[in-house]
Amino acid sequence: GAVVSQHPSRVICKSGTSVKIECRSLDFQATTMFWYRQFPKQSLMLMATSNEGSKATYEQGVEKDKFLINHASLTLSTLTVTSAHPEDSSFYICSANRREGPNSPLHFGNGTRLTVT
Amino acid sequence: KQEVTQIPAALSVPEGENLVLNCSFTDSAIYNLQWFRQDPGKGLTSLLLIQSSQREQTSGRLNASLDKSSGRSTLYIAASQPGDSATYLCAVESGGYNKLIFGAGTRLAVHP
Secondary structure (H helix, E strand, C coil): CCEEEEECCCEEEEHHHCCCEEEEEECCCCCEEEEEECCCCCCEEEEEEEECCCCCCCCCCCCCCCCEEEEEEEHHHHHHEEECHHHHEEEEEEEEEEECCCCCCCEEECCCCEEEC | CCCCEEEEEEEEECCCEEEEEEECCCCCCCCEEEEEEEECCCCCCEEEECCCCCCCCCCEEEEEEEEECCCCCEEEECCCCHCCCCCEEEECCCCCCCEECCCEEEEEEECC
16 A cells, blocks of 8 residues: 555645645655656656755755745655746655665655646 | 656557667666656656666566666566556666656557
8 A cells, every 4th residue: 555645636726825735654754755846748856855853955946935845743744835826837746765775665655736727 | 967868758569569668877876776657647656676786676577677887777578568558767866865866757558
């Protein structure tokens, strides 16, 4: 069964509103989670690394004030798209690993399809 | 800057064929290379992970090879089935632990 749960799976919102996406590790604790976005027929692009109890690390070109990440517990990270615009419409996916270090298999959520009208 | 390229972008084959999907990366400093499957509108399912010190991994009808020095990997699918239809993504763990750099994927359609 799924080990990483992402909610909601689909959301439609009006331009200017904010949307929160949740990512939960179901049967393990994750000090680090990762947020990706994917445009149609394009690759997944890493947006940021969510660190439990500290600030997220954002990739170059990703606006941290636009995409707020909170990792308040060892099983939950949230991504809030603030003041959403149509160009923010995309597929957002989170991932988490069971243990730290390289070569640790990553588990992905099922993604959230965001449509901003 | 690490870049990952997958060829072909799309592939349509009749059931039963053996397939080869290709992946290349520009920086050989990787921890591992991973192959994923993505169904439309869904998340990713991990298929195979090849550590940088390994040459290949096998799981059922899938076999993945890694040539780190040349920056190439192939995913071999034997006796393809309609249920194999999906997008296959290649990713390298590079530039930091669990930091995956993805290719754009190969969209595979296997028709009966």
